[in-house]
Amino acid sequence: MKLARKNRQLRRQEEEIQELAGQREENDRGLRKRMGKGLLAREYLIHKEFNEESYQDLVQKELNKKQTEQEVKEERERLTGLMKERKILERLKEKRFKTFLNELGKLEQKDLDEVAIGAYCKGIRFAGNSEGDS
DSSP states (O other), X not given: OHHHHHHHHHHHHHHHHHHHHHHXXXXXXXXXXXXXXXXXXXXXXXHHHHHHHHHHHHHHHHHHHHHHHHHHHHHHHHXXXXXXXXXXXXXXXXXXXXXXXXXXXXXXXXXXXXXXXXXXXXXXXXXXXXXXXX
């Protein structure tokens, strides 16, 4: 969820940067157009002030975007690490389960061997008693 939120934030920042760049271009076109017709010094100063302020705003937005990109990268790396850890734990769990099944199989075989030996010994005793009776 954190990664998705950071990605949305990054997209918003990119949109804001594009919007501001568009405003700056529009301001420059308007300034050039008005300069051809004649421009008052006051109007020129207003355009120039907007251009300077918007440039500083653009630089700040770019810095914020880079910070967000770094946070996205770190979050991706963290999630990748967690996924690797999860896979390792799943493999370990599977290995332990196989070991458990193997041990369980050995115990079952031991029980079956004991039953078979007991049955064999009873068979010998029973057969021995039959011979003694004759």
